[in-house]
Amino acid sequence: MVSCFHRSRGFCTALVVLSVLYFVSLLYWFHSSGSINIYGTRLEPGMLMGIESNHEIDLLTFPLAWNHLSFPSNPPQKLLKIALFVKKWPDMHHAGGLERHALTLHLALAKRGHELHIFTTSSSSNYSFPRYPFKNLHFHISKPTVAGYLDQALVWRQFQDQNTTQSPFDVVHTESVSLMHTRAKNVPNLAVSWHGIAYESIHSDIIQELLHAPDENQTNLLMARGIKVVEEIKFFQRYSHHVATSDHVGDILKRIYMIPDNRVHVILNGVDEDVFKPDYETGQNFLSNLGIPVSKSLIIGMAGRLVKDKGHPLMFEALKQIFNENSTFKETVAVLVAGDGPWSARYKDLGPNLFVLGPLQTGQLARFYNAIDIFVNPTLRAQGLDHTLLEAVLSGKPLMATKLASITGSVITRSEYGYIFSPTVDSLKKVLYEVWKDGKGVLEKKGRVVRERGLKLFTATKMADAYERLFLCISNGEKKQDYCKY
């Protein structure tokens, strides 16, 4: 404005008019966009415009998660014969994300009456294979290779047997590379679900390198990963359809891996909404059984494998420092830790307000979520969409998690849903203090908002609806074109 004194009146007027216009447009923008999205996602709420209008949507090129759509699922529009390839079928106690995804999804599909053939391995000798009450669920079990993969030649023979002697499969599904590209190529009615791809893992590698102790040698992790990405870009092309389990991975598959848009579909993971739901009473009982007084002002919960790459060294250090510097925090906060791993013993050293619970069965885990005020996931692994986050969401608990693109792009997309931090001790401490200051009232409010959104996106039903529709659309059957429209 100083320069106005030295310039012509006309110039000044123009400047003022321009800045007024700018402010008006800014105000209009804030108003019309409804909310300001601080984490840079472009998804809500304008994205629903296309869905709400009467325009027909071509599902195969639909850019958002299919979970946003509502598909009629009861009764199923058509029963399919589905082949699933999954490296391992989960037993009750030990299941990683990929296995739990396979279990939740395919039991839901079996329940709807689809004919399922699951090609998987038998795990350790002493393990009795679980039984399920569905006649339409068939397991084809084989011995794993030395490296623990499916024996490709063997499972392909089993598959071909089924496909030729009985009725042919409508659709083939593989969890990650369980069915390798050498067999999957040229199968048009096939979809692969990705639970972690190499490009995503580069972020984890960078974090790990930064966290290295100075006396440790650098690893060649990053260089090897770059080569892996290029390999993946080459062989991913051979799979006909790709399911990304987060919005971020959908973007990578299209942008970096150069897979055509009509072969990349985003279907976010879902968890069982009948198991994970708010229940105040059981939460309170859970706390009193542990002897935790109601006077505690904040109950923090963590669950999962208590290992280095899930960020537990960082969380341990952050809590230790805070306990040392602020006695009020130490006295008023309780931390519940579910799961096992090397850090369970270390957490115990932090004192009596750390409750190390060991691994919990599903029912116990549901009660655990109800007992806490906030769920913290300090993971350093940028791979897929962590189920624990979604379980906490459906239980109505706000989240605090690492600033990884799949998490900020699909789950904690706004500050109303929780808190995010960079994977450093300082950032983690800062956010822990912030959560503590916000207190139970703010957290409860966030919890209600987060559950409301979760019910629209992260239920097992939503996930199964979306996969069912995708399978109908890419199957060999008649009318398949109709199923590809919305």
Ligand SMILES: *[C@@H]1O[C@H](CO)[C@@H](O)[C@H](O)[C@H]1NC(C)=O
């Ligand atoms: C397998 O189970 C049997 C009986 O349940 C038990 O006696 C045996 O020690 C187990 N073996 C291993 C290797 O765990």
Ligand SMILES: *[C@@H]1O[C@H](CO)[C@@H](O)[C@H](O)[C@H]1NC(C)=O
């Ligand atoms: C399964 O059988 C059908 C019908 O014969 C055939 O068209 C299809 O190519 C077979 N699928 C595979 C993967 O071999």
Ligand SMILES: *[C@@H]1O[C@H](CO)[C@@H](O)[C@H](O)[C@H]1NC(C)=O
């Ligand atoms: C680090 O690398 C050097 C040179 O390659 C080697 O001599 C040393 O043993 C390594 N140190 C550790 C801790 O691995």
Ligand SMILES: *[C@@H]1O[C@H](CO)[C@@H](O)[C@H](O)[C@H]1NC(C)=O
């Ligand atoms: C702990 O932190 C809070 C909030 O920053 C502060 O008000 C309080 O004085 C601190 N207490 C101690 C004992 O340092």
